[in-house]
Amino acid sequence: MKKKISRRTFAKIAGAATLASTTELPSIGPTASAQSTTPAEREFPRGFIWGTATASYQVEGAVKEDGRGPSIWDTFSHTPGNVVNNANGDIANDHYRLYKGDVQLMKAFGAKAYRFSIAWPRVFPNGDGPPNPKGLDFYNRLVDELLANGIQPYATLYHWDLPQSLQDRFGGWEGRDTSKAFGDYAGYVAARLSDRVKHIFTINEFGAFIEVGYRWGAHAPGLKLEGLRLNQTRHHAVLGHGLAVQAIRASAKSGTKIGLAENITIPVPVVETPQNVAAAERAMREMNAQYLTVIMEGKYTDWYLKSNGANAPKFTPEDLKIISSPLDFVGVNIYTNEFVKADETSPAGFAHVPRPKSFPHAPSFWLYISPDALYWGPRHVAKVWGVKEIYVTENGCSAADEPAADGKVYDTDRVTYLRSYLAQLRRATLDSVPVKGYFLWSLMDNFEWADGYTNRFGIHYVDYATQKRTPKLSADFYREVIARNAIV
């Protein structure tokens, strides 16, 4: 699939580097967008979708408004000791009331698309049972506002705010009934929004809400499951996804595209030898076996089943068919990587390369700086499973943002991060990896789960006392990227 750069293009790149010091540089600055001085190698494919993302519980607030039922995140964050400073999402960014202004923020930097999530307990306060039309109305208003401003809505159905009632009655995703309820909810929403929402994501990050919420206990519902119970919970999550895909297909307007947004583990060949690249491709399947692999292949890998022995999940062939219902696109949330190398002695054919203590990371301890993940993530998805439409549904970083004397946040660390990651994404599109769009996480600082409000990911600074949003330097950077459809 690798496309060679033509001699001419190569000469242009090489030439540009040597000429740069002696001849005029392409002009940059506020007028640059009007000019076509960007070298082709830095440009993204025509029609590339530049967007931004948030999630319901992280920004909406208004947790008791218009009949919303409680979610597991309300319960979890209100239990002392779970979230830094015992913060919660009761108010968050008050986006439920301030959404019109937030749409204007997006418009100001030229966003073509907005990825938001729908709070299941607004639509079904108990998870199943009678719907609450007033809850869905918020999303109707949001979608209309986006479209009126030329921004395409991309909706996620589950970004972790599970109705508390499902946790109480079925053990949340431990229970198969939750998967069924999710399918019903998905069909209900799709029937009502798909006249305007053309891209629907079922679930955001199996690999986070199950592993962190049901295994490590650091996210809602704060459980520490292991063995068969854990594997069965994982199975119910992918099953819920499959049931949702089928329900959306059955109820949505034709032309609705369905996908998911997974934080795949991304094995990066530590040195790009053919052996290490092949090992990374094997690792891609194994490291994502319980989620994206079973969704794409309709079976768990032999290695996953074997290594779990008697604790392997229980399932029927029908389950696997549902789980692997065909998708229109795959979304990947990309922050960091895992280094691997070939290892013929290991049964899986690859080995981890441990990270040195000095490896740089963002203020979020887990966010190791890994621009190469934005190349290898999409490339593996295209190469290993032949996916034809890929979105980077999240990418961004936390930073210790502080307004300067003039009120501006000069987040040069975030700009450096974005620029280096985007260069790797450009490498992917140059290699014909079919990446159609990129959603920067996040539009604005927001409730960062167990980190509360301490880790800021936004390209707009939020003063939580006043709810004032201020564009950071990174918003100016992103505006220029979008205007030129190129790395700047």
Ligand code: GBH
């Ligand atoms: C995304 O997750 C989320 O989709 C988004 O909501 C979030 O705001 C954003 O990233 C930034 O964090 O508690 O030690 O187990 C990214 C993947 C998976 C990274 C869970 C943090 C928790 C580490 N995340 N992980 S730990």
